Amino acid sequence: MYDFLPPSLKTAMQNLNSNLLYELRLRAERPVKVNYRGEYLFLGEDGVTPRRERAIVVSAREIADCVFAACDYSVYSCSEEMKECFLTSKTGERIGLGGTLVRENGKIIALRDVRSLCIRIPHPVQGCADKIFSLCEADRPRNCILLSAPGYGKTTVLRELCRLLGEKYPEKNILIADERGELSAFDTGDADVLLFGGKREAFSFGLRALRPDIIVTDELQEEEYAAVQSAMDAGLIVIASAHFGKEVHSFAHRIFERYVCFNNEKIGQASAIYDENLKNLL
Amino acid sequence: MISYILYICIVLFLTYIGYFLSGKYRSAKKFYAAWERFHQIFLTEAGYTRRPLQEVIEKFRGQDEFGAFLAEYEKKHAWDGKMDFFTKEDNDFLREYFSCLGRTDFKAQKEYFDGAAKKLAAGRERTEKDALRYTDLYIKLGFLLGLIIVILLL
Numbered sequence: 323m324y325d326f327l328p329p330s331l332k333t334a335m336q337n338l339n340s341n342l343l344y345e346l347r348l349r350a351e352r353p354v355k356v357n358y359r360g361e362y363l364f365l366g367e368d369g370v371t372p373r374r375e376r377a378i379v380v381s382a383r384e385i386a387d388c389v390f391a392a393c394d395y396s397v398y399s400c401s402e403e404m405k406e407c408f409l410t411s412k413t414g415e416r417i418g419l420g421g422t423l424v425r426e427n428g429k430i431i432a433l434r435d436v437r438s439l440c441i442r443i444p445h446p447v448q449g450c451a452d453k454i455f456s457l458c459e460a461d462r463p464r465n466c467i468l469l470s471a472p473g474y475g476k477t478t479v480l481r482e483l484c485r486l487l488g489e490k491y492p493e494k495n496i497l498i499a500d501e502r503g504e505l506s507a508f509d510t511g512d513a514d515v516l517l518f519g520g521k522r523e524a525f526s527f528g529l530r531a532l533r534p535d536i537i538v539t540d541e542l543q544e545e546e547y548a549a550v551q552s553a554m555d556a557g558l559i560v561i562a563s564a565h566f567g568k569e570v571h572s573f574a575h576r577i578f579e580r581y582v583c584f585n586n587e588k589i590g591q592a593s594a595i596y597d598e599n600l601k602n603l604l
Numbered sequence: 605m606i607s608y609i610l611y612i613c614i615v616l617f618l619t620y621i622g623y624f625l626s627g628k629y630r631s632a633k634k635f636y637a638a639w640e641r642f643h644q645i646f647l648t649e650a651g652y653t654r655r656p657l658q659e660v661i662e663k664f665r666g667q668d669e670f671g672a673f674l675a676e677y678e679k680k681h682a683w684d685g686k687m688d689f690f691t692k693e694d695n696d697f698l699r700e701y702f703s704c705l706g707r708t709d710f711k712a713q714k715e716y717f718d719g720a721a722k723k724l725a726a727g728r729e730r731t732e733k734d735a736l737r738y739t740d741l742y743i744k745l746g747f748l749l750g751l752i753i754v755i756l757l758l
Contacts, residue, residue, distance in 0.1 A: 390707065395681045396656040401709035432709060 326391035326411055328384040330367075337369035344473070346441040349420075350385050353377030357473075382437060389436050392417055403502070403518065404433045414507025416442045444478065444507050450590045451482035457595050457603050458580040459487060463494065463536055463559040466580040471567035475590030477504055477540055479582075480563050484538045485511040487561070497534035499524030505540045513538070525549040534558065541565065547575045570596050611757065615750030622746020626739040628689035631669055633735035635687065636728040638670035639698075643724055647717060650710055657706045677702055697723060 324335055331346075331354065338358065345357035346365070353374050354365040363370040364377035371377065380388075392411045393400040400409050409417040420438035423430050458466045466483075468476045488496055488511030496513040499521055500506045506515045514532045516524045521539060526549070528534065537553055542564040550560050554577060566573055570581050581596040595603045642664055649655040661674050669687070677683045683702050686695045697720075704716055 390681070393706075394656040394658060396650070396654075396658070396706040397708055398650050398706065398710040398713050399654040399656045404709075 324415075325413070326388055328380060328388055330378055330384075331365070331380070334365055334367050334369065334378055338365075340443065341445065343443050344445075345443065346439075348380050348385055348388065348439040348441070350382035350437040351379060353379055382435075385436055385439060388439060389417075389419065401432070405430045407433060408502060410503035410507070414444050414504065416444070416502060416504045418442070442504075444504060449482075450475070451479045451486060454479060454582050454592055454595065455483060455486045455490075458582065459483065459490070459561075463487060463491060463561075464579040465554055465559055465577065466561045466582065467542070467575075467578045468563040468582045468584065469566040469570065469573065470563075470584035472565055474584035476563040476584060478590055479584075479592075480538060480540060480561070481505055481508060481510055483561060484513055485509060487536060487538075488512050491536075494535040495533060496536045496538060497524075497528045497532050499528060499537060499539040501540065505538070510538075521546040522549045525553050529553060529556065529558070536561065538562070547577070550575075551577055570594070571600060611754040614753055614757075615747060618750035618753070619743055619746040622742035622744070622749075623739065625746075626735075626742035629731070629735040629738040631689040632687075632694070633728075633731040635669050635673070635689070636724070636731045638664065638668065640721075640724045640728050642670070642674075643717065643721060646705075647714065650713060654710065681706070694727060697727070 324332055327335065327346075331348075335343075338356070342359045343356060344360065347355040347357075354377055355362055356365045356370060358370045363372055364374055365371070366373070366376040366378060389409070390397065392409050392415075393404075394412060397404070403409055404419060405423075407419045407421075407423075409419065411417060418440035419433060419436050420440075421433050421436035424432040424434055454468075458464055468479060470476055484496060484498060484505075487494070492512070496511070498506050498510060498513045498515045499519065500515055500517050501519065501521060501524070503517055506513075506517065514528075514534065516528045516532075519527070521542065524539065525537065528537070536559040538561045540563050542550065542562045550562065553560055560578075567585065570583055573581065576598075579598045581600070582592050583594045583596070584591070585593050592604065597603055642660065645663060646657070646660045649660050650657075658678075661678060664671050664674055669689075673683075673687070676685065683699060687698065690698065701720055704713075706713075708716075
């Protein structure tokens with residue numbers, strides 16, 4: 323892991339417990355920040371520190387090299403993802419990119435001068451979805467959506483749910499529509515994976531080509547709910563996540579049978595699980 | 605009888621020395637041929653499947669000087685050395701080519717590498733001719749030198 327990081331950071335990371343590291347933030351000529359145990363601190367040569375002046379500072383060149391390495395030294399193989407300001411490393415870390423978007427005829431054609439990186443460290447946490455699974459999927463697979471603001475562990479839970487579904491319902495075919503290569507980064511059981519496709523393509527091609535019973539996907543966008551509805555109409559079960567930090571009653575897309583909300587202090591722990599009538603089951 | 609065998613050995617040895625000294629021209633020829641093949645495979649793989657560079661490099665692992673060069677390049681994904689069998693221009697071209705490899709999106713890669721393809725083809729043709737010409741010349745010179753030494757000894 324972290325093969326793509328600058329040498330100074332790789333050395334400093336050896337002083338950290340990677341299970342407690344959630345995020346790394348690199349900005350050109352600025353101190354490196356980490357989310358460690360859920361708290362933002364600076365990263366110094368000896369590990370985390372609250373003191374800014376002891377933090378490692380990365381150069382723009384180091385960030386460019388880091389992006390090049392994260393692309394497996396092949397920018398052309400990641401250029402489509404880069405246009406959407408992200409990359410997924412070989413080891414599953416999702417890297418958000420900040421830089422200058424280049425447009426041609428109103429269309430984004432490239433991202434240049436990347437000056438900041440937000441590296442999210444995925445953690446396979448077995449058992450983190452047990453409660454949710456027992457309330458949502460234990461007796462039969464149900465359409466379910468995980469809702470929270472970014473950074474509450476939806477993807478980790480979704481990945482674990484997928485694995486549990488595979489174990490409980492071996493007769494069901496599961497398709498993971500993984501637009502960002504993050505969902506399938508760890509063990510998700512016997513599922514088919516469609517990597518780096520848009521949701522609409524995944525729902526259309528995947529449905530026809532792989533004949534799934536259950537589709538699992540991450541980070542639904544507003545315009546993608548129509549495809550979800552079509553899949554449900556076709557008799558498929560959809561298990562998804564979406565960024566939504568408000569009260570579930572104001573969530574517009576009431577097409578699911580379970581709504582799992584995360585807004586706890588503890589990452590990956592559901593704060594409420596609602597049924598189709600918005601009755602809290604917890 | 606022994607002296608005749610010695611004379612033959614002298615001629616053969618110097619002929620071999622001639623062949624050995626022309627090795628750098630053959631190395632340059634082989635390197636350019638492998639490099640051009642790498643270039644074609646890279647453009648095809650990058651164009652159609654967007655496969656990472658590493659997978660193209662894998663296909664050339666362990667092959668002569670070019671395979672050794674790629675192994676060296678892979679360590680830092682940059683190269684600032686020099687190939688002894690290349691001219692300064694060839695070394696500059698090699699350095700420039702591999703400093704651009706993988707650094708941009710496919711459109712930009714293709715624009716640059718389409719231009720590089722002509723230089724690669726020209727380099728391969730030139731080194732092929734050089735290898736043929738100089739190997740022949742050095743062998744003949746070695747043989748002649750051997751003969752001269754034998755004549756002087758007789």
